[in-house]
Amino acid sequence: QLQLVESGGGLVQPGGSLRLSCTVSGDTLDYLAIGWFRQAPGKEREGLSWISGYDPSSYVVDSVKGRFTISRDKNTVYLQMNSLNFDDSAVYYCAAGRSSLLRIEAPESWDYWGQGTQVTVSS
Numbered sequence: 251q252l253q254l255v256e257s258g259g260g261l262v263q264p265g266g267s268l269r270l271s272c273t274v275s276g277d278t279l280d281y282l283a284i285g286w287f288r289q290a291p292g293k294e295r296e297g298l299s300w301i302s303g304y305d306p307s308s309y310v311v312d313s314v315k316g317r318f319t320i321s322r323d324k325n326t327v328y329l330q331m332n333s334l335n336f337d338d339s340a341v342y343y344c345a346a347g348r349s350s351l352l353r354i355e356a357p358e359s360w361d362y363w364g365q366g367t368q369v370t371v372s373s
Contacts, residue, residue, distance in 0.1 A: 252277045252362050254284075254344050259367030262334055268369060270329040272344030279303060283352050284327040285360055286320065288340035288369075295343070297354035301327060309354060334371045341366040 258270040272284060285300035299320040301308040308320050319330040327344060345360035353359050 252346060254346055254362055254364035256342060256344050256364045256367040259342060259369045261370045261372060263373055264335050264371055266334050266371070267330070267332045268334065270331065270342055270344075270367060270369075272327045272329075272364060274325045274327075274346065279322065279325055279327075281348055282346050283348065284322065285345045285347075285352070285354055286318075286327075286329045286342065287345060287357055288338075288342045289366075290337075290340040293340075295357045296340075297357060299329060300352070300354050303348065311354060331369075334369075336371050339369060339371045341368050343367075 253275045255273045258268060262268050282303040283300055286298045287295050288298060289295040298314055299310045299318055301320045301322050310318055317333045321328045343366045344364045347361040351359055
């Protein structure tokens, strides 16, 4: 059974940085795409970034490009978040899937989800 566990969230001041981790167990990352999403209270879940399970290719949505970076190492995928602001406060989730139909703008297309980690940007 594939499991994803996020960690690294917390309280950070505006302008600060956090690195989130998504650790996969029960399967390998081979051919498994990993995506990062977030959801703020009263808002829809928003896709941020994904990394391919086939090659090193990755994608970051325009709204956080230049501030967020995705990377992977063995069974862990990281989301480095810099220059955080109040609007970045949310629960951050990682998700996984192998379908060729996976889309970062469609959270429902992803098969497996972690429990989420809270990120709060506050002064």
